[in-house]
Amino acid sequence: MARFHTYVFSPLLLLISVVIIHPSYGEHLNSKDLVEEVCRHTSSHGYCVGTMIPGPPLTAEGIASTALGWAQIRALEAGTIISNLLKDSASANHPHHYRVRLQRCWDLNMKAMADLWSANNSFYSKNIKAMVNYLFTASHDTKRCQTLIRGRNLTGLASKNYDIIKLSEICAISTKFF
Helix, strand or coil: CHHHHHHHHHHHHHHHHHHHHCCCHHHHCCHHHHHHHHHHCCCCHHHHHHHCCCCCCCCHHHHHHHHHHHHHHHHHHHHHHHHHHHHHHHHCCCCHHHHHHHHHHHHHHHHHHHHHHHHHHHHHCCCHHHHHHHHHHHHHHHHHHHHHHCCCCCHHHHHHHHHHHHHHHHHHHHHHHC
16 A cells, blocks of 8 residues: 555655745746847837847846836836927917827827836735736827827837837736746
């Protein structure tokens, strides 16, 4: 009877040991390989690799935190650009629809900033599903602003919006490697 227990429990103990001891997928990659693996899953590999410079020790959580922090900064910068454009458009002879589009873009940027801060709170409270939802909403609102300014020669704002969208994507994808 003792022999039966040895044969039955040995493979079970081995399986439990492997599951408990085996690191998560993202933890066994070195910093450069982890960045490459995360970036491989984004829509803009070149942007991701150029933005996420690996430094020891870089984890998937570190990539998410960095991308989220940069997205928040870009949203603040975009808000400043929009604010300045709104002030300039009020004193200049811009068409009414130009100011209306800028105001709508301002509102969308404020929503995106709020969502990025909520994503940050969710990240630190380990509510990753909520964080990803907030990132998606921030990215969606930023894309709507991009649509509003398309063809208006607002390259500085468009560049900040592009960064927000891509950094939100990098952050969301990195959660798959936690």
